[in-house]
Amino acid sequence: MTAWHLAEDDLRAYARGELDPPRLWSADTHLTACAPCRSRLADAVDPVALDLAWERLDAELDAPRPGAVERLLTRTGVADHTARLLTATPVLRRSWLLAVVSVLVMTVLVVHLVSGPALFLALAPLLPLAGVAVSYGPTLDPSYEMAVVAPVHGFRLLMIRTVAVLTAGLVFNGLATLALPGYGLLALAWLLPALALTATGLALAPRLGPVLAPVLVGAAWVAVLLVAHTQPSTGLAPFSATGQSVTACVAVLSALLLYRGRDRFDARPVGGFPDTGAL
Template sequence: MTGWHAPDDLVARYTDGSLPESDAWSLEKHVERCGSCAARVSHAVRSGAAGTVLAEVRDAVLTSVREPAPAPSRSAVLAARAVGGWLARIVWAAGPAVRGSWAGAVVLVAVGAVALTYGGDWAGARPLLLAVAPVVPVAGVALSYGRHADPLHEIVASTPSGGLRLLLMRTAAVLAVSLPTLTVAALLLPGSGPHLPAGPTTAGWLLPGLTLTLASLVLSAYVRCRTATTVIGGGWLFAVTAPLLADTGTSLTARLTEQLSLYFSGAPSQGGWAAATALCALLLAARRTAYNRLETM
């Protein structure tokens, strides 16, 4: 403990929330050892807008203590705890992407593809959907983990369930939304038109999508999560679009369909994706301790 004490203007700015975060942390560390400053900060908080809220909370707590509700049965308490814990785990695992606008964007992409096919009579909706589908889960992962996505990232990631476990749970929630939605949309679209080559099957993109998602997680062990997903997602889009720009002999839709068939169709292609998925899973397990470092996420 030193002879320094927090100035009044510093306490006032801390109370109204205008103090920079680094200075606020320094003041909070100081009041842990300085009773005088702790009392002044406490008085300033009670005198401000937060004081009214704290008083209301205190009165509500005292009222509930003085007038306790009838105690529920033990079975009801256990059931409520089980249901509450189950719901809490689902909400916690869902992550910011599933709870935010990303899920709505996935539905919009699926509905838009169906509307363009049947409402706009555009045969290119299906190959375009299959080309974009593998990077949709990757985008969901980018919006599910990291300080840019979750205001409580530092707190949550530092818990025993943080790190790789939390990342995998939120990735599973992203896959649970995107895979069925996009698969159903692709099933509703016609396989090929009279002037188009036979395209890949509806489920042909699922294994590539899983591979790209796992590759993003593996790369996140070396760089930030958003950087990793940008590299993987951008690399896939480049691999799909670059050959289209090199060949101008046929229509764009036909060229895209042929390119997707090359990537998705046939045992060699799917076998390659399966091997890549297994390799990414092994690398993910080998690098599992790297996801405990907050500065990389």
């Protein structure tokens, strides 16, 4: 049993968080052993202030902890909300990156076994297209609602995530290209098609939607490759000098169309894109 109890003024100061050491330390020690003083403390605490304190504690406990990449971005000057939206990009997560690496490794192995770069050149441009497709839009992006209410223009967010996805995808594709040294510059012929497919998919997304547009672009790419394959006289048409020139023109044209339609990405914040009936 304690031989003394906290003074009323000290008890109220303790409840308000205004009691200074060393009396604070003495009060902490005393309250752990004195039930009457704990009861007086409960009566001295403002119920409204106590509820607010619990709400602040709950919010702090529920607040997401920034990861290493997000902390690095904020330290380099990127705004907090931009860093959060960027690191929330689905295809920058470990599962997607591991899947991309696995696909490229298997493709390189098949190329070495079959002795032909056609499969790698056909697949490599589709990976950035798919990655960008799932990085924006209400259908596939789990953080889309957060992106809508964030103080970021929809087109700016799209470009931020596109650059991030393209950087990751092109790095992995480039590493896979190093595993095909026997094909020379032909092993790099996927780069322009990758940029052209990605830009075309983004340019068509405001009209066709974030899912249908990349699907149609990918299907068109496969169709072009099948036609080129059925006509041996044309060789690997998209990867020839003429094909690369055409691909570069498509990439530039699509980029211009994308920039002209940049405001369409904010046309319907909830649905994400205008109705296709507006065509």
